[in-house]
Amino acid sequence: MSGSRRVQQLMEAFRCLPGVGPKSAQRMTYTLLQRDREGASRLADALLTAIAEVGECQQCRSLSETAICALCDSERRDRSVLCVVENPSDVQMIEEATDFQGLYFVLQGRLSPLDGIGPAELGLDRLEARFVAGEVQEVILAINPTVEGEATAHYVASMAREAQLSVSRIAHGVPLGGDLEFVDSGTLSHAFAGRMPLV
Amino acid sequence: MSGSRRVQQLMEAFRCLPGVGPKSAQRMTYTLLQRDREGASRLADALLTAIAEVGECQQCRSLSETAICALCDSERRDRSVLCVVENPSDVQMIEEATDFQGLYFVLQGRLSPLDGIGPAELGLDRLEARFVAGEVQEVILAINPTVEGEATAHYVASMAREAQLSVSRIAHGVPLGGDLEFVDSGTLSHAFAGRMPLV
Known part of the structure; x- marks a missing residue:
């Protein structure tokens, strides 16, 4: 002491x-x-x-000190592609690692009825409004592959399909530099099911 | 970003x-x-x-929000034993690990002439004043066993000896649970030189 x-x-x-x-x-x-x-x-x-x-961007629910965040406000971003993520930090990760040029939507969590987190808490009503507004053509799901994340991804995917948008999901499989010996069985079965033709 | x-x-x-x-x-x-x-x-x-x-205790140079810290001010501490350490965190470590009941003096560093840290920067004038004031009878050095720490310990020890106080230094050797195989040679030679008779 x-x-x-x-x-x-x-x-x-x-x-x-x-x-x-x-x-x-x-x-x-x-x-x-x-x-x-x-x-x-x-x-x-x-x-x-x-x-x-710092509050929440009214458009994408990411962290922002302005009503609309710099990303949503940027004229250089492709407004027809929307990437759905769980957390504001995911936006930063994708921005740093990829050349994705579309916009984001941050759920700030995942569906978890037992914890009282339903569609409203994730702002899915706002997301649906954007889906049907006509600007968005393609939806990319970058939700974490946990049990609750899978449920959330399915929910968002069906919303997007109803609005007749094309939906894809980022690949889940063996990480680069990973070794099959040390990869868990869930990841490995996911990687098998998601195999891509070699061209 | x-x-x-x-x-x-x-x-x-x-x-x-x-x-x-x-x-x-x-x-x-x-x-x-x-x-x-x-x-x-x-x-x-x-x-x-x-x-x-939070500033510095005027007596022991530890961190304190009062002019004299709670430890120096306590009536239950043994004022005849003074433990000299490098940092305020060392005081906390010793308080938590031992039943030491004396007072402390915090150097806030170690002698390092090249960095412009001499006796004055470590408050050694104040420490010497306490050595000669008569209250202190015993000095325990708990300065880290680095090259600069050794020099500092020698300096403080000679000050204490001049004031005719008994001086000791905490043991440096193989840590509890340590394995000779993984101990560095400096520590091992220190442990050999400082061996104690088994009684």
């Missing part, structure tokens, strides 16, 4: 961060207070500003 | 934390903004309060 109550409080506050246990929280606290108070004050400011200003 | 500038700024601000790379910073940012804004605001408050209030 450190004698300082403020130091203890800061250590406890760091525990809200994902992956930060007591040891890391202690290290972060002492490092900032001893060596980087400027960084600590920048972090506090960035937190307060983000909490106050 | 996320479209939101505030989100980006928060990710960058998280990088000031030790052990936090781009991936962790991203995860922290999205987790807090999506799921734990209350924790984020508590963290911001704790940071600002700690920066504003």
Whole structure:
């Protein structure tokens, strides 16, 4: 126990961060207070500003400090292709890894009736409105292949088919650099079922 | 790239934390903004309060929000034994692991002339004043066994000997649960030189 109550409080506050246990929280606290108070004050400011200003884009439900986010607002994006993801971080991952030029829709979760998460909580009414509005021609599902994710993907896919849009899903299979020996059986059976003709 | 500038700024601000790379910073940012804004605001408050209030104990140089820290101020501590450590976190470690009942002195670093860190920067003048004041009878050195730490320990030890105090140093050797096969040669030779008679 450190004698300082403020130091203890800061250590406890760091525990809200994902992956930060007591040891890391202690290290972060002492490092900032001893060596980087400027960084600590920048972090506090960035937190307060983000909490106050960052909300949800009214179009894609991603994180944004403006009513419509920069991506949805960009004139260079292809408005006929819509990629549906679970989380705002997925948008960033796809932007960094691919050359996808369409727009996104962020569900902010997946269907989970037991937890009270139904279509309304995922904004599926808004997504359906976009499907029938006529601008979107193609839907790409990039929802995680968990049990609940599969259910969500099926639900969104049937909505898209009803609106007569073409629907595809990103491939799930053996990761690059992966070894069949270490891949779980679910992934392997998925990879087999989703095999592609070699041309 | 996320479209939101505030989100980006928060990710960058998280990088000031030790052990936090781009991936962790991203995860922290999205987790807090999506799921734990209350924790984020508590963290911001704790940071600002700690920066504003936590300074240095005038007696032991540990982190404290009062002029004299709770440990130095406690009447239950043995004022005749003084343990010299490098960092405020070392105080916490010793308090948690041992039943040491004396007081501490925190150097906040180690002698490193090339970096401009001399005796004055470590508060050794203040430490010497405590050595000669008469209250302290025994000095325990818990300075890390690095090259600069060794030099610092020797310097403090000679100061203590001049004031006719008994000086000891915590044992450095093979850690509990350690295996000789994986211990570095420096530690092993240290452990050999510091062997204790079995009684």
